[in-house]
Amino acid sequence: MINGKQYVERIDALNNEVWIAGEKCTGKISELAPFKGIVKSKAALYEYQCKEENEELFRYALPHLKEAYGFSYHQPKRIKDLSNRRKATQEWARLNAGLMGRSPDYMNTLLMTLGVAAPHFAEDREAFGDNIKRLYEKARTEDLSITHTFINPQVNRSIGQYFDDSTITAAKVVEEKKEGIVIHGARLLATQGGLTDELLVLPAGGHTIDDSYIFGFMIPSNTKGLKFLCRESFCYSDSKFDHPLGSQFEEIDSIVVFDQVLVPWECVFIYKNIQTVAGMEDATGMYTFLQFQSVCRQVVKLEYTLGLCELMGDAIQIQEYEHVKQKMSEIITTLEIMKALLLASEVNSHLNQYGTLVPDSQPLKAASQYFPAVYPRIIEIIQLLGASGLISIPTEKDFNSDIQEDLAQYLQGANIEAKERVQLFRMAWDLGMSAFGSRQTQFERFFFGDPVRLAAVHYNRYYTQPYVDMVEAFLNKVGE
Numbered sequence: 001m002i003n004g005k006q007y008v009e010r011i012d013a014l015n016n017e018v019w020i021a022g023e024k025c026t027g028k029i030s031e032l033a034p035f036k037g038i039v040k041s042k043a044a045l046y047e048y049q050c051k052e053e054n055e056e057l058f059r060y061a062l063p064h065l066k067e068a069y070g071f072s073y074h075q076p077k078r079i080k081d082l083s084n085r086r087k088a089t090q091e092w093a094r095l096n097a098g099l100m101g102r103s104p105d106y107m108n109t110l111l112m113t114l115g116v117a118a119p120h121f122a123e124d125r126e127a128f129g130d131n132i133k134r135l136y137e138k139a140r141t142e143d144l145s146i147t148h149t150f151i152n153p154q155v156n157r158s159i160g161q162y163f164d165d166s167t168i169t170a171a172k173v174v175e176e177k178k179e180g181i182v183i184h185g186a187r188l189l190a191t192q193g194g195l196t197d198e199l200l201v202l203p204a205g206g207h208t209i210d211d212s213y214i215f216g217f218m219i220p221s222n223t224k225g226l227k228f229l230c231r232e233s234f235c236y237s238d239s240k241f242d243h244p245l246g247s248q249f250e251e252i253d254s255i256v257v258f259d260q261v262l263v264p265w266e267c268v269f270i271y272k273n274i275q276t277v278a279g280m281e282d283a284t285g286m287y288t289f290l291q292f293q294s295v296c297r298q299v300v301k302l303e304y305t306l307g308l309c310e311l312m313g314d315a316i317q318i319q320e321y322e323h324v325k326q327k328m329s330e331i332i333t334t335l336e337i338m339k340a341l342l343l344a345s346e347v348n349s350h351l352n353q354y355g356t357l358v359p360d361s362q363p364l365k366a367a368s369q370y371f372p373a374v375y376p377r378i379i380e381i382i383q384l385l386g387a388s389g390l391i392s393i394p395t396e397k398d399f400n401s402d403i404q405e406d407l408a409q410y411l412q413g414a415n416i417e418a419k420e421r422v423q424l425f426r427m428a429w430d431l432g433m434s435a436f437g438s439r440q441t442q443f444e445r446f447f448f449g450d451p452v453r454l455a456a457v458h459y460n461r462y463y464t465q466p467y468v469d470m471v472e473a474f475l476n477k478v479g480e
């Protein structure tokens with residue numbers, strides 16, 4: 001396991017090609033304004049896992065291996081492993097209020113599910129099984145961090161898009177060489193692109209028309225020809241007072257451009273085989289594990305939201321009003337539903353063919369439908385409770401200026417001093433109203449895929465027959 005310093009040194013040394021605000025980043029990325037907050041927050045996670053008192057929860061050792069590894073690279077085999085995974089995921093998430101959607105355990109978990117299911121990839125070519133196993137073991141040994149891109153650019157989403165190849169901008173295989181495959185085109189939307197050691201790429205679609213879109217590989221983020229084009233940063237300043245969340249947890253999202261990137265064969269584990277892709281979830285449980293990690297994090301986010309709203313209510317003494325209680329109850333209900341779904345997935349887990357204890361996918365799918373729909377309402381509750389308090393938020397500079405006495409007098413709360421009250425409401429503003437907060441809402445809606453299509457998959461794969469039988473039996477009895 002690496003510590004914070006090792007993570008920062010490694011990311012700086014990679015010298016990834018990252019573009020932001022019209023410029024190519026040069027020098028240490030950990031020291032550049034748009035990135036330093038998130039790099040520091042990620043480093044804090046690595047630092048935390050290395051603390052002696054956290055050893056039991058965060059590391060595991062395999063009997064046949066000398067070294068210990070991070071929890072998210074561990075293949076769960078018993079219920080205790082899953083509950084340990086949940087506790088460690090949530091303890092990490094508590095260090096960032098559940099706001100770091102792409103903490104390292106997200107992708108490490110995915111790689112684990114693929115690596116331990118190596119025979120699935122070997123069914124196509126033996127080397128692909130060896131490759132994914134080796135990539136997993138290397139990442140586990142070196143405690144690598146990974147970002148990913150699973151989506152094609154949003155140029156044309158019409159049903160017929162793939163019939164006209166001239167408009168296709170999505171990354172595809174343009175050449176096959178002895179040393180590897182050459183990829184050209186773009187992909188969306190690598191959160192933390194350029195801030196991780198490696199990039200994991202899985203098929204995004206289009207495979208029914210053209211198999212040049214079917215590939216899965218993992219390459220170092222500094223591979224020649226790989227570019228990360230970042231959106232504008234929502235980290236508006238270093239001040240934790242002014243931007244308590246954005247200054248620390250702004251992750252940055254990037255478009256990934258593959259400019260004739262040569263991907264060595266050793267890094268490839270899926271290639272032009274639709275069967276490998278179609279059977280991937282059943283063989284690995286990859287999406288189920290990603291949902292498990294996400295729900296763990298979302299529970300923590302709700303815990304923080306509840307605490308925040310309780311403190312805001314107390315600061316201006318509004319808790320006695322019925323509608324405020326009802327709104328608080330909505331947050332509590334959401335929290336309890338999410339916790340229950342998470343635990344249900346753990347309790348009803350099953351061993352798959354590769355010996356991995358996979359959580360029950362149904363409660364997690366339900367959570368993945370429920371949370372994106374309810375999260376905007378939770379944010380609305382913050383806005384409704386905070387009212388003008390989310391607007392009367394002077395900055396740290398104001399509190400150090402000649403107007404400080406006015407601020408102290410007129411912005412105090414019922415039982416809290418002005419500066420403390422403003423700090424609290426600034427946190428609520430940063431979660432519910434700032435650019436950082438709006439991006440969080442968009443993230444929760446979409447990070448796992450388009451909710452509309454996910455709902456269709458949810459329905460299509462749900463086994464409704466027992467309930468149909470039940471109703472038919474009932475109707476038969478009525479007719480007797």
Ligand SMILES: Cc1cc2nc3c(=O)[nH]c(=O)nc-3n(C[C@H](O)[C@H](O)[C@H](O)COP(=O)(O)OP(=O)(O)OC[C@H]3O[C@@H](n4cnc5c(N)ncnc54)[C@H](O)[C@@H]3O)c2cc1C
Pocket residue numbers: 102148149150151152153154157188189190191192253439442443446447448449450451452453
């Ligand atoms: C903040 C943020 C961070 C993200 N981070 C990552 C990341 O790290 N890695 C990654 O790979 N991805 C990431 N994503 C991308 C995410 O996976 C996609 O946003 C999601 O899959 C939806 O795809 P899209 O954005 O291309 O929307 P689109 O597919 O373009 O959809 C746009 C609209 O059209 C509708 N639509 C489009 N096609 C269809 C169809 N066939 N049937 C019905 N309706 C359709 C959709 O319902 C939606 O309303 C991130 C997204 C966000 C917002």
